[in-house]
Amino acid sequence: MPPAVDETAALLARWGSLKRELDAKGVRLLAVSKYAPDSAVAALVAAGQQDFAESRPQNLRDRARAFPSAHWHMIGPLQKNKAKYVARHAVMWHSVEDVETAAAVARHLEGRVLPVLLQVNVIGLEQQHGVSPQALPELYDEVSAIPGLKVVGLMCMAPRDEDAHACFAALRHLRDALVNGSLRSPPNRTDAGGRFELCMGMSEDYRIAVEEGATMVRLGTLLFDAPR
Ligand SMILES: *Cc1c(COP(=O)(O)O)cnc(C)c1O
Numbered sequence: 001m002p003p004a005v006d007e008t009a010a011l012l013a014r015w016g017s018l019k020r021e022l023d024a025k026g027v028r029l030l031a032v033s034k035y036a037p038d039s040a041v042a043a044l045v046a047a048g049q050q051d052f053a054e055s056r057p058q059n060l061r062d063r064a065r066a067f068p069s070a071h072w073h074m075i076g077p078l079q080k081n082k083a084k085y086v087a088r089h090a091v092m093w094h095s096v097e098d099v100e101t102a103a104a105v106a107r108h109l110e111g112r113v114l115p116v117l118l119q120v121n122v123i124g125l126e127q128q129h130g131v132s133p134q135a136l137p138e139l140y141d142e143v144s145a146i147p148g149l150k151v152v153g154l155m156c157m158a159p160r161d162e163d164a165h166a167c168f169a170a171l172r173h174l175r176d177a178l179v180n181g182s183l184r185s186p187p188n189r190t191d192a193g194g195r196f197e198l199c200m201g202m203s204e205d206y207r208i209a210v211e212e213g214a215t216m217v218r219l220g221t222l223l224f225d226a227p228r
Contacts, residue, residue: 008043014223015044022217027210030073030199032220034059038066040224045070053094053218057082064089075155075218077129080104087114094155094199095119097130099142102149109148116143117155117199122170125159133174137183153197153215154178164205168212171200 015031022029030053033041041052045067052067054060055076064072071091078086078093080101086093087108094117096102105114118139121130131139136154144151156171158164177183179196201209203222210217 008039011040011043011224012047015047015049018219018223019049022210025210027214028216029223030075030216030218031223032075032202032218033063033224035220036224041067041070051091051216057085061085061089078105084108090114092116092152095129096143096149096151097139099139099146102143103146106146106148111148113148113150115150115152117153117197118143118151119155120171120174122156122167122174123159123162128157128159130156133170136174137178140178153199155199157202158200158205158209160204164208165212168198168200168205168209168214172198172213 019029028051029049030051031044031049032053032055034055041063049070051071051073052063053073053075054063057074057078060072060074072089074086074090074093075095077095077097078101083101083104087105087110092115093105096116097119102116118136119130120136121128121132124132140151143149154171154175156167158167174183175196175198195215197215198213199216199218200212200214201207201217203219206214206217206219206222
């Protein structure tokens with residue numbers, strides 16, 4: 001059933017104001033649609049939203065097939081046996097955390113180049129995904145060496161109940177150190193050219209992430225749900 005007219009109007013109003021706020025700061029809005037119905041995705045696509053994100057590989061595939069004009073970002077944990085969904089359907093893969101899974105995705109790329117971000121477990125919490133800050137330079141080198149994958153940035157999730165400012169600032173410092181080659185010697189300077197992305201910030205903490213230099217934020221609840 002299509003959503004009520006006023007529900008769609010409310011969604012588009014929330015989207016419009018978030019988009020204006022983020023556009024003004026040069027930050028890209030990823031619409032995290034994992035809890036949203038197809039009708040809401042359709043309304044945003046029609047309104048001009050281009051970037052969407054899903055956290056499960058099969059859902060990414062299904063949504064990419066249903067909405068081929070939109071760009072689909074993979075933001076969740078991945079197992080090797082689902083690598084082909086990401087290789088075939090993702091415009092960007094944000095949650096790279098180990099070289100084996102990265103190699104598995106690359107094997108299914110069939111010639112195209114997939115931009116990826118390395119997910120960092122900045123605070124080192126057990127229940128969080130991502131590579132440790134200590135292991136980041138090595139993962140950067142290993143993934144950069146895989147043909148077909150291009151490392152274009154870093155991603156993190158701030159733990160709830162912790163200091164999001166400190167977490168996002170730490171990711172920015174890691175990015176800066178990686179870009180300028182100071183993270184270790186011999187320097188592993190990136191060749192990302194212009195900007196090296198920082199994908200950080202979700203509904204609860206995106207404003208903090210933007211203050212700390214996010215280039216992309218991932219918004220689900222705040223965008224798709226009624227305001228709390
Ligand atoms: C679900 C999800 C989001 C969006 O979270 P909200 O709090 O609903 O905005 C962002 N990033 C990842 C990795 C997610 O799984």
